[in-house]
């Protein structure tokens with residue numbers, strides 16, 4: 001066997017194997033966290049109905065499985081309704097008339113998202129920030145809607161495994177003729193966020209990561225792609 005044929009064995013130091021000391025929150029703990037977010041902020045969790053795709057897979061199957069379903073998309077309670085764009089010339093109606101220019105994504109970073117020892121993988125953080133801006137630009141996940149064209153992530157602090165994260169995103173500019181939307185997102189510690197809100201403290205929360213993104217709306221929808229539909233629209 002030549003040296004080039006030898007298998008490359010990477011000895012991972014035992015210390016980098018984080019025990020499952022950060023168990024995934026129970027259903028009750030997780031929904032309690034989401035309900036607290038909903039009651040402190042003017043947002044409601046979005047439920048996804050994929051029945052028309054005849055699939056049991058969820059829209060964000062990748063993040064859903066990575067987080068063991070401890071992920072929730074929340075949108076402002078302001079009605080997401082047809083014609084809402086008429087009231088605000090600065091907001092594009094995204095072709096189908098549903099608008100949202102901000103979104104919140106709550107996620108539990110459990111042991112399955114480990115990157116560096118004890119910390120969350122940077123790719124997982126980037127995915128969360130991207131999905132959050134995506135939700136703000138394309139809340140119905142429409143195939144003719146906006147897609148990520150560029151994403152820049154600034155990692156400011158290592159997100160510890162076992163954290164509740166809250167990302168919020170805002171689309172700050174839409175340029176309809178060129179089909180572009182620019183958005184930003186920030187990731188903070190969810191428990192610290194709720195505590196500071198509930199204690200009425202106004203100090204700035206540490207930001208773990210922030211992203212800026214360019215989303216572009218395709219000229220044509222990809223054939224065969226089906227949009228997800230939001231259920232409980234009346235709640236939004």
Ligand SMILES: CCCCCCCCCCCCCCCC(=O)SCCNC(=O)CCNC(=O)[C@H](O)C(C)(C)COP(=O)(O)OP(=O)(O)OC[C@H]1O[C@@H](n2cnc3c(N)ncnc32)[C@H](O)[C@@H]1OP(=O)(O)O
Pocket residue numbers: 046047048058059060064071072073130131132133134135139140141146147148149150177178179180214216217218219220228
């Ligand atoms: C548990 C409960 C679940 C609930 C759940 C609910 C929903 C949950 C939502 C999740 C939300 C996830 C959201 C993830 C978002 C993705 O991950 S999207 C996937 C990753 N991105 C992609 O796959 C995009 C791939 N790229 C493409 O499809 C195309 O290249 C693009 C980006 C759409 C552009 O398409 P195009 O129509 O050919 O655009 P084109 O006419 O060439 O350009 C238009 C303009 O944009 C500019 N542009 C285009 N591309 C670029 C670029 N890359 N860089 C710079 N400028 C560009 C052009 O220069 C042009 O500018 P102007 O000349 O008009 O000034």
